[in-house]
Amino acid sequence: MTKIDKVLYTGRTHTVGGRDGSARSDDGQLEVKLSPPGSAHAGTNPEQLFAAGWSACFIGAMGLAAAKRKVRLPADLAVDAEVDLGTTDGAYFLQARLTVSMPGTEPELARALVEEAHQTCPYSKATRGNINVELKLA
Numbered sequence: 001m002t003k004i005d006k007v008l009y010t011g012r013t014h015t016v017g018g019r020d021g022s023a024r025s026d027d028g029q030l031e032v033k034l035s036p037p038g039s040a041h042a043g044t045n046p047e048q049l050f051a052a053g054w055s056a057c058f059i060g061a062m063g064l065a066a067a068k069r070k071v072r073l074p075a076d077l078a079v080d081a082e083v084d085l086g087t088t089d090g091a092y093f094l095q096a097r098l099t100v101s102m103p104g105t106e107p108e109l110a111r112a113l114v115e116e117a118h119q120t121c122p123y124s125k126a127t128r129g130n131i132n133v134e135l136k137l138a
Contacts, residue, residue, distance in 0.1 A: 019045060037085055047094070051081035054123040058098060061117035061124070069113075074104050080138070094131045101138035110137050 012026040019036045022043075033043030058079050066073045080099040085092065098118075102110045114135055118124045127133055 047083040047085050050094075051083040051096070054083075054096070054121075055079035055081040055098065057123045058100075058117055058121045061121035062100075062113050064120060065113045065116035068116075069109075071109065073113075074102055077102050078138075094127075095133070096127065096131060097134045097136065099136045099138050107137065 013023050013030065014026070015021060015023040015034070017034065019034055020041065021034050022032065023034060024031045032049070033041075035041035035043035035045060037045045037047055058081075059077060062077065063073060078101045080101070082097045082099075084095045086095065087093065100110070100114050102113070105113075114137065118133075118135055124133070
């Protein structure tokens with residue numbers, strides 16, 4: 001396990017009620033109602049929040065990979081993240097798919113940027129070897 005030498009940022013939230021509750025960040029910038037996946041209740045769920053955070057981080061990692069190559073990412077770059085909650089032998093697990101859309105980018109370059117981002121993105125590192133992750137180009 002890699003130990004962090006220098007903490008750049010710490011996200012802090014306070015959550016009550018679990019999947020039927022709410023979460024709020026310490027700075028007040030995030031305030032969400034939570035609901036179980038697939039329910040008709042108002043609010044989002046942890047899987048959606050994880051997908052949103054991972055896809056945003058992944059785009060940042062792609063920017064770093066592009067900067068190394070001195071290439072520009074398309075303005076309409078997008079990452080569609082899908083995070084599945086499921087069971088195997090009665091235990092809960094996650095799996096994920098990241099679909100990257102980079103219009104106008106040569107497929108070979110796009111694949112290289114996606115692969116490099118997957119190696120450097122902290123969310124990708126955290127999930128590597130722990131959950132099934134599929135990367136696709138749109």
